Amino acid sequence: GQSLISVTQLTTPGLELLVQTAAEMRTLVKNHGGDDRLKHKILATIFYEASTRTSCSFQTAMLRLGGQVMHVDASAGGNTSSKKGETVSDTVKCLQCYTDVTVMRHPTQGTVVDTALDSIITKPVINAGDGVGEHPTQALLDLFTIIDEIGILQDDNVLNNEPSIEPLIVVLLGDLKHGRTVHSLAKLLARAQREFFKRPLVLRYCSPEVLKMPSYIQEYIDEVSTIAGSDITQEVYTNVYDAMKNSDVLYQTRVQKERFNSPVEYANVKGAYIIDTQLMEDAPRKMIVMHPLPRVDEIDTDVDKDPRAAYFRQMENGLYVRMAILALVLGKGVAN
Ligand code: CP
Numbered sequence: 001g002q003s004l005i006s007v008t009q010l011t012t013p014g015l016e017l018l019v020q021t022a023a024e025m026r027t028l029v030k031n032h033g034g035d036d037r038l039k040h041k042i043l044a045t046i047f048y049e050a051s052t053r054t055s056c057s058f059q060t061a062m063l064r065l066g067g068q069v070m071h072v073d074a075s076a077g078g079n080t081s082s083k084k085g086e087t088v089s090d091t092v093k094c095l096q097c098y099t100d101v102t103v104m105r106h107p108t109q110g111t112v113v114d115t116a117l118d119s120i121i122t123k124p125v126i127n128a129g130d131g132v133g134e135h136p137t138q139a140l141l142d143l144f145t146i147i148d149e150i151g152i153l154q155d156d157n158v159l160n161n162e163p164s165i166e167p168l169i170v171v172l173l174g175d176l177k178h179g180r181t182v183h184s185l186a187k188l189l190a191r192a193q194r195e196f197f198k199r200p201l202v203l204r205y206c207s208p209e210v211l212k213m214p215s216y217i218q219e220y221i222d223e224v225s226t227i228a229g230s231d232i233t234q235e236v237y238t239n240v241y242d243a244m245k246n247s248d249v250l251y252q253t254r255v256q257k258e259r260f261n262s263p264v265e266y267a268n269v270k271g272a273y274i275i276d277t278q279l280m281e282d283a284p285r286k287m288i289v290m291h292p293l294p295r296v297d298e299i300d301t302d303v304d305k306d307p308r309a310a311y312f313r314q315m316e317n318g319l320y321v322r323m324a325i326l327a328l329v330l331g332k333g334v335a336n
Pocket of ligand 1: 051054055138292294
């Protein structure tokens, strides 16, 4: 099996297989709770940084496919031998001696890729978030949610991605500087534009000036566009009402308090964009609201009742997509 470190590894056939498998996993869970295709396989999860969804959904995904889980809470080193100075690679090598696949989160960008590429690491490593870098499995569940919500994924699990001239308009809102989920999602949507979505893609970045999308992400997308001949427009906004006009998706993010150098800098931008019922009145009827979660106060809880609020459905999809990822990485995309 291959490690999953970045969305830049993904190809259109791989994406279609993953989406199809995730849809089948959803049907499997709803009808039977799961199966035992990963019996005798063990997943190691090691989190050097806090998590609710990613950690719990990966663990549940393994259990629902008949496998077992060994979870290591390594926040601030936890009770692991990193306290004694062991390197991350050596710690992961240890886990790999006992288990079959490793899911890993670390607060420092690049640590997961460095670990996965270390010559002593021989089994698949899945990136569950590396600092402000990437969160590829989140981007995959986000893509799954978008196609499910806008009807590209049909009720019978068939993909209807016929070419269209109607653009897909996605607004990425909030802390675009530190949000690894939007870094991965923007890159994944761009990679998927031509052969997967087969419709023009408009990416609207809406943030305070100090939290704007890093130029290296925008440059990557420009490069993908040029090389692949994609139809992608990148636009920059500060006003969310302007940004969400005619949009299909409003993807809200949390201002990442833990990534700021000082509390004052955080206080200056906290609460810059709040999605509330008043904003939803002005939003397009078709526009769904997504958020990787956790939220703090950037989506008012009154919005939860709005049928366009897709973030809890998105969170649930994390289970199905991670079941698909584990099954495919371990060579069991199809049940025994
Ligand atoms: N979306 C996400 O990664 O959530 P957690 O930090 O709770 O895993």
